Amino acid sequence: MKRSDLDTVLTHDGREWVVRADGIEARGADWGELDESLRRALAGSGRYPSGSRVRVFMGFDFDTLPQWLRQYHYHYFNRWVEIRV
Amino acid sequence: MSAVNRRWYSGMLSTEDWWAVWLGLFMFLMGLLSIWEIDAVGWMAKTKTWEWSSFWSDPSWGKLLKTAHGKAGQAYEGLGPLGSIITTWLVWTALTGIGAYFMKLNVGKFVVGFTIIFAITWFVWIVGHEAHLKAxxxxxxxxxxxxxxxxxxxxxxxxxxxxxxxxxxxxxxxxxxxxxxxxxxxxxxxxxxxxxxMSWGLSLGGGASYILALVAGLIIGNFIKGFARFLSEAAKPEWYIKTAIVYLGIKVGLMSMKAAGFAFELAVAGMAATFVAYLLFWPIVYTLGRKGFKLSRHASAVLSSGISICGVSAAIATAGAIRARPILPTMVSMLIVIFAMIELVVLPGFYTAVAPNQPIVNGAAMGMTVKTDGADAAAGAILDQLMTARHYQETGQVWEEGWILTASIVTKIWIDMFIGLWAFILALIWVYRVERDPTQMTVGASEVWHRFPKFVLGYLLAWFVYLGIAVFWADAVDMAMKGANVVQSPMRKMLFMMTFVCMGIITDFSKLKGMGRLATLYGIALFVIIAPIAYFVAWVFHRGMMPPTPGG
Structure with a gap:
């Protein structure tokens, strides 16, 4: 298992990707928007010094998909990104 | 509470795929106990061929069901047929109920739904065993x-x-x-x-029960929709069929004892055919989606995988690999489930009619054409019954039951196994070439494992253990077969039957409305591209292969 500085849960609300973890929330219609939103949220949280690189694990919450689909497959994807705060 | 697959063991207690392995291996081990003269599976009820005039002249459960399974079941003869079916219900309700609990389903609703589906299944199974339909x-x-x-x-x-x-x-x-x-x-x-x-008989073999189960499910799914929604908590065709496929591993193991060379040949031919078909299907359908139907890259890729590879699981895996919005695989999956039902209804009869002398080719083609494991296994089972019955009626020669079904399952299993690898490659291409995501660090190799169909592990284990017993412990073969025959026959067939009923319940044809271009492309690609190519490839790799004959 890889080490991450922050483990987040990734979902999609029908319009945007949403990332949540420990009081942090970021949203974006695409990955660029989401990562930028996350960068701002990390900077605003005061937990990471300016200029630091944060390894973020985004685990897709499979409960986002309809329940009837889960019997066919139970994994969507996980995403690893590095955000410069 | 979220369902994130963070670690390699994520999902082991919370997904249908893993629970197919647990239920599969549990009964597999119970069956194996017969080697030490412990009959832990002989309570299982079994259908019996009956004739209606004889039944009505003196009705009894004993005319419809039996408890003995050849050499097994003697320890449970005291249960009688009714006690046997009640025990069967109790054991399976308990086992699946435990699974439902860990999968965080509504256990109360699941148990009621399971009981109703169980009752429908046994009712149509028994009706299908009436001699005029089956014998x-x-x-x-x-x-x-x-x-x-x-x-x-x-x-x-x-x-x-x-x-x-x-x-x-x-x-x-x-x-x-x-x-x-x-x-x-x-x-x-x-x-x-x-x-x-008898003055008349359709001689459909077990196919009569399968067809009736499908019809019963489809009536509920399309005409009694409120009831279908109520049953949906327990209508899990993929869970039941994956468990049944683990038991099929036992059957293939037993068949391999008698025809190891043929089983090996079938597995290798299936792998080669799948690989070739796969390389043809995907780019053709993707190009048709992009150029002919002007679909987006995401929609074309998800649809291509769904229709070319292993249906719903491929659509979800591919959508995940290319990070598509979740609504896309959901829509494509609806199409796949509905079209799989159409294939299941049409193809077994069609192949039997047009190519009655190509049993293994037909089975393999079925595995590459029919999407979703449930529909493929169901179609393979019907094809097996229809073809062996027809061949017997025309020639008087008996093909050993199960090989045509195995041909369809083997190709499907290869396809299922490829999907993890294919989705991984696609993810690399998408992240580093198509989207060029600057923040993405890596695509984890764990993605391959998370997408690997786990029930295949149970299937292979069951197969190789029984093959191993035949090779290394020949003295135990007779005893091992006692328990194995119960698990691989009545238990496996009951789960097949439940799969048929459940597939009907969850298939609502009215969902095709509003699917427009996607549905049109799916239909064209399936019947004009996939089915003919699959048949050709299956013919190239499997032509001339015939099921063994008993004692042959």
């Missing part, structure tokens, strides 16, 4: 109708009727190999325990 003609009626008449059917396996009639002829003083007079032949038929005269 095959005896070999004597097919090969010597001028002596025996054309109306002698067999209430069990045909070779048993042949044996009984031969024994009766010997008792009547007819030398072996000599045709008796019609009068003596009639006497021999009367003396046979399982031969019966």
């Amino acid at each position: 095959p003609k005896t070999a004597e009626s097919i090969t010597a109708p001028q002596v025996y008449g054309e109306d002698v059917y067999c209430m069990t396996k045909v070779h048993k009727c042949t044996k009984e009639i031969k024994e009766a002829l010997a008792k009547l003083g007819v030398p072996e190999g000599q045709l008796p007079s019609p009068q003596v032949a009639a006497q021999a038929v009367d003396m046979s325990k399982h031969a019966i005269r």
Whole structure:
């Protein structure tokens, strides 16, 4: 298992990707928007010094998909990104 | 509470795929205990061929069900047929209920739903075993109708009727190999325990039950929708069929004991055919989606995988690999489930009619054409029954049951296994070439594992253990087969039947409305591209392969 500085849960609300973890929330219609939103949220949280690189694990919450689909497959994807705060 | 697959063991207690492995291996181990003379599975109820006029003249459960399974089941004879089916319900409700609990389903609703589905399943299973629907003609009626008449059917396996009639002829003083007079032949038929005269019969074998189960499910799913929604908590065709496929591993193991070379040949041919078909399907459908139907890259890729590879799981895996919005695989999956039902209804009869002499080619083509494991196994099972019945009626020669089904499952399993690897490659291409995501660090190799179909592990384990017993522990084979025959036959068939009913319940054809271009592309690609190419590839790799004959 890889080490991450922050483990987040990734979902999609029908319009945007949403990332949540420990009081942090970021949203974006695409990955660029989401990562930028996350960068701002990390900077605003005061937990990471300016200029630091944060390894973020985004685990897709499979409960986002309809329940009837889960019997066919139970994994969507996980995403690893590095955000410069 | 979220369902994130963070670690390699994520999902082991919370997903249908893993629970198919647990239920599969549990009964597999219970069956194996027969080696040490412990009968832990003989309580399982089993259907019996019955004839309605005989039943109504003196109705009893014993005419519809049996508890003995050859050498197994003797320890449970005291249960009687009714006790046996109640025990079967109790055990399976408990086992699946435990699974439902860990999968965080509504256990109360699941148990009620499971019980109703169980009752529907056994009802149609028993109806399908009525002799006019199921019983095959005896070999004597097919090969010597001028002596025996054309109306002698067999209430069990045909070779048993042949044996009984031969024994009766010997008792009547007819030398072996000599045709008796019609009068003596009639006497021999009367003396046979399982031969019966009927004015008509469809000789559908187990196919009658499968078709009835599907019809029952479809009626509920399309005309009693509120009831279907209520049952949906327990209508899990993929769970039931994956568990059944683990049990099929036992059957393939047993069949491999008798025909190891053929089983190996089938597995290798299936792999090669799948690989070739796969390389053809995906780019053709993707290009058609992009150029012909002007679909987005995401929609084309998800649809191509869904239709080319292993249906819903491929659509989800691919959508995940290319990070598509979740609504896309959901829509494509609806299409796949509905079209799989259409394939299941159309293809077994079609292949039987147009290529009655290509059983293994037909089975393999089915595996590459019909999407979703449930629909493929169901179609393979119907094809197996229809083709063996037809071949027997036309030639009097018996093909061993199960090989055509195995051909369709083997190709499907190869496809299922490829999807993890394919999705991983696609993810790399998408992240680093198509989207060029600057923040993405890596695509984890764990993605391959998370997408690997886990029930395949149970299937392979069951197969190789029984093969291993045959090779390394020959003295234990007879004892091992006692338990194995219960698990791989009535248990596996019950789960197949439940899959049929559940597939019907969850298939609502009205969902096709509003699917427009996607549905049109899916239909064209499936019947104009996938089905013909799959058949050609299956023919290239499997032509000339024939199911073994019992004792052959």
